[in-house]
Amino acid sequence: MDIIPILTQLSMLFQKQDLDLALVQPAVSQAISDINTLKTDDGAHVQALSKSLFSDDTGKTSLDGHVLLYFTEAKKNHFKTKIRELFCTEVIKNLETRFPEESSNMISVFAVLGMRPLSFVDNKAEWGNDRIETLIKKYGDEVTVKDGSKKSPLIDAGATRREWVIVKDLVLQEAYPRMKLTELWKIIHTYHRDSFPNLLTLASIASVLPVQTADCERGFSAQNNTKTASRNRLSGEKLSKLLKISINGPSIERFPFDVAVKLWKEKRERRMFNTDRARN
Template identity: 30%
Template structure:
């Protein structure tokens, strides 16, 4: 067993009695990986902990979505106003369990902010909706608009951190530190945003109010994100060491990465000198013959083609090929199962459920042979309908 991937539950990653700790007791070379995508989501979501207003902001985004989602009449009214203002954008649901969904939610709200405020005021006036009046009042404040634009600058940086490596995490942290002294483009355009929205939300503020926002919300939030990223990705350096098989990084000095891998897999590979000799040959191949291959294809090639001439690198390639850096695949399976096996279909057989869910791993629709599938289905039994 080369690697073990899981979520962050104590039963999985507990230091003493967790599954990973038990497995590592029998295999010291086991690489335990708390799902990288999950950690990234936690790092961004929990950065708001301790900042009272951001917790309230997250709740309000959810209430705003539900206010329209569960009422066709309100949704239709919002769409009519959006058509008039040329801002037809659908509100997005933000949930912590949906990794970094707040990014899409705040961007969508920013694009249709004026229409939403107008719609809420209309609902409060015409239908005497107390919830709409409260939401409209909350949205038409400096704290809300400044927080909205702040998140439009910060969350995209985290969303782009899909390939987690030592370099990517470091670059993201540096970008976040830069925002502390030089705010992003969205936040710098706060005055213009308020001016464009002045017809629905006449928001004015003083320098003292902006200073208070920076001290109580903006800077603490950035500090929390940076701290969370540093604490939740302590083992990124070991995983990023496998970049030795990435053709794009063939020109980079990989001495440090080779040393890390040799130190971890001391019983599986030979000395560092032997590994370096093999890698010097592989580097030449990565630059000349394998520069168009993906990392996965390089791993397969090293194992199948160069297993005899590069035995040490072949073992490292085999280890990397099975490291479960994310649990997104199985989480996607749970979501698919929930869509298929609903409360009204709770007696569905396991075989039927498997057949309905197999489409998760099917080829793209344009590559599927529908005629062959139709012929196969028609030949299984006599049908009342004629299949053409």
Template identity: 25%
Template sequence: MYHRPGPKLKACMKEHENDDSVLNRVMKAKFELLDKLCQSMQIRFTDMTIGILQATKLVNLNSWPDADRSKEFGESEVEELTTHFQSILTSSGVAVELIPHEWTILKTRLYEAGESLHMKTWPEINRSLQPQCPDILSLVDLILTVPASTADCERGFNQMKLVKNDWRSRLTSRSLCDLLTVQLSSPSIENYDPTPAIQLWHQASIRPRRPEFMEGKKNAQESASETSESDSDEQE
């Protein structure tokens, strides 16, 4: 954006191509805006080069060094991540003390494969090395599930406020979870087919919800069958 104008700016420059004063003001405002944007981004992402965020780059296979420079690669990052997520890993049954050893095994196996790391994916690595390195791969899975932003969480809380309002404050956790799943994970109303849900709702109850429902369905099927037979007879 510094070196070439976008479509909107091109249109503005073409419209005022004979008015240097307007063009000078527009270009000055452009560079001021870009400078402020760059400064804000640098401030916002300064912590990407230190701490936990920097350590999470370990799961980016494109950032791995060549084999001859991989001897101590990732050891400090693995230690920092293990310390930060220790309580979560321990509660999930991960042997935290084995992670550093398994990290060395994981690196060795990947570099010995003789294939470009850029072409590999973590699902493939999980399938091939899960028996040998289960704990370090659990840490990798945990890092890969960390969201890039809180936007999804904020949308979830907004939906929860709409679902569990003052008039429905006694919803149980299970009912609330089901309703939020419908709100957040279901297809749009235009693409939703309610027939399977209706069938499940009618058939899952111990007592028939509508005693005549199945009979009506049977009658409708028989009627459709008779109609198709009569149509075929008329065609003959």
């Protein structure tokens, strides 16, 4: 039971649509550390359970007035010394497989593009340079793929360094909002796309990193709302189009219904708009 709150807290973090990439590595490391502690130490739930157990003079143990027929001290000790440790070890192994250290560190490196702490650092000229260098090393070098061919770098190393120096001053000067990495780079893309092509490439990569689960859950929710029991014969192609409109389209208040009806009417002859038939 004590592991569940730790994993729930981690899960809630990854359900945020505006997940701060800088939190990923520390949050996973803290969860692993907390679970490691539970291998040998009793958590709050185990402690509460131990206090609720009552043993009478005959050696029978009860919980809230109910006799536990198969409970023994030997089984209790076996759970604490063997089962609990094995279970915690497997959970940690799964977390480390899902969040390998190299990937978690790279995700945290991308967080530099959000520039959240920029207003509070003394040496703004040096801030973030080390993480930008990590990204340049990853995406600014030619790569050899499995078939032996060469893949061109995604960014230009020198140009990326120059853009980084300029963009920090620009963001501070224009007081662009920095609560969400995606929103910040949407603004930069709108007004300064020609000035920061390499950083915009990195921001595009950061925006599609498969970290948070909000978009996935949102997609399943939209699918369930669209393909209902009464619409179960929707084809895959039509369902895909409807989901794109539902997820990416304008809000219902902004949708131009008059234009949509006009296009639908003009696509082919509609009986309801044929006045001659209507009179007959």
